[in-house]
Amino acid sequence: MIMLFFMDQEKSAETEEDSFAEVVTLGQDNPLRLDSGEELGPFDAAYKCWGKLNYDKSNVVLVCHALTGDHYVRGINPITGKRGWWENMIGPGRPVDTDHYYVLAINVLGSCAGTTGPSSINPETGKPYGLDFPVITVGDMVRAQAMLLDYLGIERLFSVIGGSMGGMQVLQWAADFPDRVRTAIAIATTWRHSAQNIAFHEVGRQAIMADANWNHGRYLDQETRPHAGLAVARMAAHITYMSESGLTSRFGRNLQDREKLAFGFDADFQIESYLRHQGISFVDRFDANSYLYITRAMDYYDLSADHDGVLAKAFQGTKTRFCIVSFTSDWLYPTVESRHIVRSLNAVGARVSFADIDADKGHDSFLLEGDDLNDVVRGFLGSESEAMGGALP
Amino acid sequence: MIMLFFMDQEKSAETEEDSFAEVVTLGQDNPLRLDSGEELGPFDAAYKCWGKLNYDKSNVVLVCHALTGDHYVRGINPITGKRGWWENMIGPGRPVDTDHYYVLAINVLGSCAGTTGPSSINPETGKPYGLDFPVITVGDMVRAQAMLLDYLGIERLFSVIGGSMGGMQVLQWAADFPDRVRTAIAIATTWRHSAQNIAFHEVGRQAIMADANWNHGRYLDQETRPHAGLAVARMAAHITYMSESGLTSRFGRNLQDREKLAFGFDADFQIESYLRHQGISFVDRFDANSYLYITRAMDYYDLSADHDGVLAKAFQGTKTRFCIVSFTSDWLYPTVESRHIVRSLNAVGARVSFADIDADKGHDSFLLEGDDLNDVVRGFLGSESEAMGGALP
Numbered sequence: 001m002i003m004l005f006f007m008d009q010e011k012s013a014e015t016e017e018d019s020f021a022e023v024v025t026l027g028q029d030n031p032l033r034l035d036s037g038e039e040l041g042p043f044d045a046a047y048k049c050w051g052k053l054n055y056d057k058s059n060v061v062l063v064c065h066a067l068t069g070d071h072y073v074r075g076i077n078p079i080t081g082k083r084g085w086w087e088n089m090i091g092p093g094r095p096v097d098t099d100h101y102y103v104l105a106i107n108v109l110g111s112c113a114g115t116t117g118p119s120s121i122n123p124e125t126g127k128p129y130g131l132d133f134p135v136i137t138v139g140d141m142v143r144a145q146a147m148l149l150d151y152l153g154i155e156r157l158f159s160v161i162g163g164s165m166g167g168m169q170v171l172q173w174a175a176d177f178p179d180r181v182r183t184a185i186a187i188a189t190t191w192r193h194s195a196q197n198i199a200f201h202e203v204g205r206q207a208i209m210a211d212a213n214w215n216h217g218r219y220l221d222q223e224t225r226p227h228a229g230l231a232v233a234r235m236a237a238h239i240t241y242m243s244e245s246g247l248t249s250r251f252g253r254n255l256q257d258r259e260k261l262a263f264g265f266d267a268d269f270q271i272e273s274y275l276r277h278q279g280i281s282f283v284d285r286f287d288a289n290s291y292l293y294i295t296r297a298m299d300y301y302d303l304s305a306d307h308d309g310v311l312a313k314a315f316q317g318t319k320t321r322f323c324i325v326s327f328t329s330d331w332l333y334p335t336v337e338s339r340h341i342v343r344s345l346n347a348v349g350a351r352v353s354f355a356d357i358d359a360d361k362g363h364d365s366f367l368l369e370g371d372d373l374n375d376v377v378r379g380f381l382g383s384e385s386e387a388m389g390g391a392l393p
Numbered sequence: 394m395i396m397l398f399f400m401d402q403e404k405s406a407e408t409e410e411d412s413f414a415e416v417v418t419l420g421q422d423n424p425l426r427l428d429s430g431e432e433l434g435p436f437d438a439a440y441k442c443w444g445k446l447n448y449d450k451s452n453v454v455l456v457c458h459a460l461t462g463d464h465y466v467r468g469i470n471p472i473t474g475k476r477g478w479w480e481n482m483i484g485p486g487r488p489v490d491t492d493h494y495y496v497l498a499i500n501v502l503g504s505c506a507g508t509t510g511p512s513s514i515n516p517e518t519g520k521p522y523g524l525d526f527p528v529i530t531v532g533d534m535v536r537a538q539a540m541l542l543d544y545l546g547i548e549r550l551f552s553v554i555g556g557s558m559g560g561m562q563v564l565q566w567a568a569d570f571p572d573r574v575r576t577a578i579a580i581a582t583t584w585r586h587s588a589q590n591i592a593f594h595e596v597g598r599q600a601i602m603a604d605a606n607w608n609h610g611r612y613l614d615q616e617t618r619p620h621a622g623l624a625v626a627r628m629a630a631h632i633t634y635m636s637e638s639g640l641t642s643r644f645g646r647n648l649q650d651r652e653k654l655a656f657g658f659d660a661d662f663q664i665e666s667y668l669r670h671q672g673i674s675f676v677d678r679f680d681a682n683s684y685l686y687i688t689r690a691m692d693y694y695d696l697s698a699d700h701d702g703v704l705a706k707a708f709q710g711t712k713t714r715f716c717i718v719s720f721t722s723d724w725l726y727p728t729v730e731s732r733h734i735v736r737s738l739n740a741v742g743a744r745v746s747f748a749d750i751d752a753d754k755g756h757d758s759f760l761l762e763g764d765d766l767n768d769v770v771r772g773f774l775g776s777e778s779e780a781m782g783g784a785l786p
Binding site: 244 | 429586589591593621637645654657660661668672685
């Protein structure tokens with residue numbers, strides 16, 4: 001069901017710093033049918049926009065965020081008080097140029113920054129869902145996003161872009177809604193979670209569930225929070241976001257605020273202090289149950305599974321143009337996995353650009369990398385914009 | 394101080410299955426001076442022997458165990474009820490042939506299988522040490538072993554062999570006691586813990602200390618055990634022991650006892666079930682505080698640090714003959730680190746053999762690898778035995 005929605009052009013023409021962040025309720029009449037077979041509705045979808053929608057709505061770029069990301073890609077994030085997570089990629093004059101494109105970012109289903117997730121109130125009980133929230137998939141996230149686009153009256157995306165789990169959504173968009181995706185940019189991602197990927201996530205989930213304050217997921221009803229377990233989960237995951245060489249060059253065996261080893265269990269080494277900080281600062285901005293649900297969705301992700309185990313079949317007949325980007329030091333979703341995506345696209349004659357960027361920062365390169373990634377995205381979007389005859393504003 | 398000890402030849406001639414396991418008390422008169430500056434004594438050292446000591450005690454091979462290992466390298470381990478951890482390497486007809494060599498394995502200081510560690514009774518309080526146990530180093534472990542050799546009247550080792558932390562002890566032995574080590578076999582190890590190594594250990598320690606049942610290390614005095622935290626620590630570490638390709642070929646995305654995804658948080662995937670089993674079975678055999686202390690010792694390990702940051706200087710003038718072994722899929726202590734050890738030994742003109750074994754099982758290859766590793770060790774020991782004119786029995 002498509003609900004048309006007249007965009008307020010005044011609002012969307014505001015600068016990106018004070019552009020609106022909205023929450024809309026979807027699925028009231030027609031709930032979202034989940035991959036599990038359950039139905040979810042009504043549910044909220046939180047999103048944020050930058051730039052100006054053009055007259056035929058042909059300049060929309062959807063930004064998909066990663067596991068712990070949100071829709072605050074630019075400007076001040078009201079939850080953290082920090083700058084958005086992709087300001088070097090998106091904004092006026094940036095590769096995804098908000099002077100040309102109308103950029104839309106949506107908090108994923110299951111998350112905790114405005115879109116419905118396990119910390120939201122279950123309308124049937126009046127209490128937070130907790131583990132009563134249905135287990136969701138990347139496919140469910142994408143279908144929820146499509147419902148929001150329907151609501152906004154946006155039929156087709158000029159591009160969909162994302163890194164890590166954002167890249168999974170990009171590929172899912174292209175596979176499930178080929179007619180709605182003109183171009184797709186999947187960065188530092190994979191087409192299915194490997195055994196090692198699942199293993200690291202399972203450690204994180206077990207750390208959360210081992211925390212006595214988790215209370216079988218009902219901590220929000222009580223005065224407890226599983227902060228210790230969630231911090232450990234974040235620490236374990238954070239190691240996988242960085243490369244061994246990057247860690248060595250940045251931290252090595254440097255000591256933290258001391259001249260020599262302290263022979264105790266405080267943070268002697270800078271890497272320990274850094275990791276502890278990553279864990280502690282994470283728990284203030286993220287919900288433990290959301291961490292369970294979203295890691296589960298990522299572990300369930302296998303785009304080939306619905307296509308006889310052959311990834312290429314997911315893209316049969318596609319007219320979407322693809323840009324696949326990997327980083328040489330990313331061992332979470334290594335280059336070989338991006339190459340498999342590229343080969344699968346080649347196998348069905350899809351148009352695809354591929355860049356394996358020489359970078360030292362591991363998986364996090366998609367957030368931290370500078371000119372090389374920017375040049376790839378800018379060039380890819382620009383060439384497609386030209387192919388449209390410069391029709392974009 | 395050297396205390397001579399007359400070996401009971403009758404006992405040592407028994408078969409390996411019922412050979413004696415002993416615990417002796419050391420450092421009663423002269424305590425062990427630790428790297429921290431503290432002193433430890435008296436302390437117990439648990440060890441086990443196989444084979445027959447020859448007349449001039451020139452056939453002793455010391456086996457050094459890894460983080461969670463012990464001195465039960467062969468036969469039934471009375472703690473676990475399982476077979477010893479290195480039966481394919483050590484025994485009659487095996488590469489370290491107990492028909493020729495007198496094999497000695499000692500539980501390391503800080504561990505929990507008989508040698509004094511944080512779970513032992515502190516003679517000053519009559520209660521378990523807990524965090525009152527001093528923080529120890531790999532150097533301390535080796536000096537404690539040297540005290541046991543003194544006690545046993547063994548002046549010089551025909552060989553010292555070990556993998557992982559066992560390999561660290563091997564290198565430490567060669568550096569600190571060059572005249573007592575004829576040959577040294579260091580497998581799947583490093584000369585210093587990297588930032589990534591420290592990071593993974595820190596996650597494990599934080600998981601243990603986050604467990605409410607840890608009680609600041611005083612859990613043995615109470616009715617609690619930090620099993621959940623220790624299991625998470627083990628799970629995180631276990632991932633680092635296996636290679637990505639090994640995990641994929643062994644588990645892939647195979648489901649555990651089910652036909653399709655269950656859309657819940659039980660172990661859907663075999664890798665999840667396997668990891669959970671690794672965690673749960675570990676807590677029955679290992680002490681959480683020992684895990685803290687031994688990981689700390691490994692993180693503190695940097696053999697170059699005491700030698701102006703130059704590893705080669707640790708081996709200046711050495712007459713020890715070295716065998717360094719790495720495995721191609723070991724990403725915990727990758728081949729490049731073994732190559733650095735080899736180059737450092739070359740720099741001081743040491744005799745060194747190096748084998749980088751093509752293996753799929755990651756770091757755990759040192760326990761699991763078959764013929765290739767066995768051939769390397771058998772050949773290395775055999776050539777040294779021949780160089781002695783076949784003087785060994």
